[in-house]
Amino acid sequence: xxxxxxxxxxxxxxxxxxxLSCAASGRTFSTGTMGWFRQAPGKEREFVAGIRGSSGSTTxxxxxxxxxFTISRDNAKNTVxxxxxxxxxxxxxxxxxxxxxxxxxxxxxxxYAYWGQGTQVTVSS
Numbered sequence: 001x002x003x004x005x006x007x008x009x010x011x012x013x014x015x016x017x018x019x020l021s022c023a024a025s026g027r028t029f030s031t032g033t034m035g036w037f038r039q040a041p042g043k044e045r046e047f048v049a050g051i052r053g054s055s056g057s058t059t060x061x062x063x064x065x066x067x068x069f070t071i072s073r074d075n076a077k078n079t080v081x082x083x084x085x086x087x088x089x090x091x092x093x094x095x096x097x098x099x100x101x102x103x104x105x106x107x108x109x110x111x112y113a114y115w116g117q118g119t120q121v122t123v124s125s
Contacts, residue, residue, distance in 0.1 A: 002026045002114040004097045009119030012087055016123075020082040022097030022116055032101040034073060034080040037109060038093035038121075048095070049082060050105035060105045065091075087123045094118040 008020040020036070035050030049071040050060045059071050070083040080097065098112035106112075 004116035006119040040093040047107040
């Protein structure tokens with residue numbers, strides 16, 4: 001089993017930045033895929049970003065966050081990060097860290113076996 005614990009969420013003004021962290025414990029893996037999903041009130045859960053490979057050499061982003069968000073991983077710390085810059089009101093959501101042993105980044109929530117409990121990000125005007 002793998003446990004994922006997110007941190008770093010909070011309240012920020014539009015245009016500001018936040019960095020989310022996700023610490024993995026248990027039977028962790030340096031290969032495979034990790035990523036972030038988010039769910040806004042009244043909306044479906046959506047893919048935000050994914051990273052695969054032990055070196056984090058492959059990253060994929062949703063179009064809505066491309067150029068503003070950066071995903072990275074530190075395998076020595078079993079941690080994945082999501083740096084969020086130029087935040088917009090529509091980025092308000094609960095953000096979930098995900099992980100799976102598959103080497104492929106997929107855009108559907110069913111593609112990930114492990115989920116964190118979520119961390120709230122609220123962007124205010």
